[in-house]
Amino acid sequence: MEQKKPLEFCECNVLHPEQINQAKKNMIDRESLSRLTLFFKTFSDATRLKILLALKDSELCVCDLSAVIHMSQSAVSHQLKILRENHLVKYRKEGNVVYYALDDNHVHHLITQALNHLNHT
Secondary structure (H helix, E strand, O other): OOOOOOOOOOOOOOHHHHHHHHHHHHOOOOOHHHHHHHHHHOOOOOOHHHHHHOOOOOOOEEHHHHHHHHHHHHHHHHHHHHHHHHOOOOEOOOOOOOOEOOOOHHHHHHHHHHHHHHHHH
């Protein structure tokens, strides 16, 4: 039995100019696309997601985060640096202790929306 090769291109000659124009308007410049790609790559690491989830409702120090996600403090610190560089977490110092929290409500909202999307039936 001969298998059909999947189509790589639409075989129809009908174009949808309104939809094409709208899709083109949705495109962003290269720099913004690069930044957006890096932003989502930051979310693609399980350890970083665990940290973000741990910080979803309250701030924690590195020691606390280490206990929550069962990783060494140095490993947690490394991931926190990446999260800080991408403006997903912020920190404050109180004496010798550094506390981390989600950078702003946008981060909380992104996590909540992603979880809602995954749980949507």
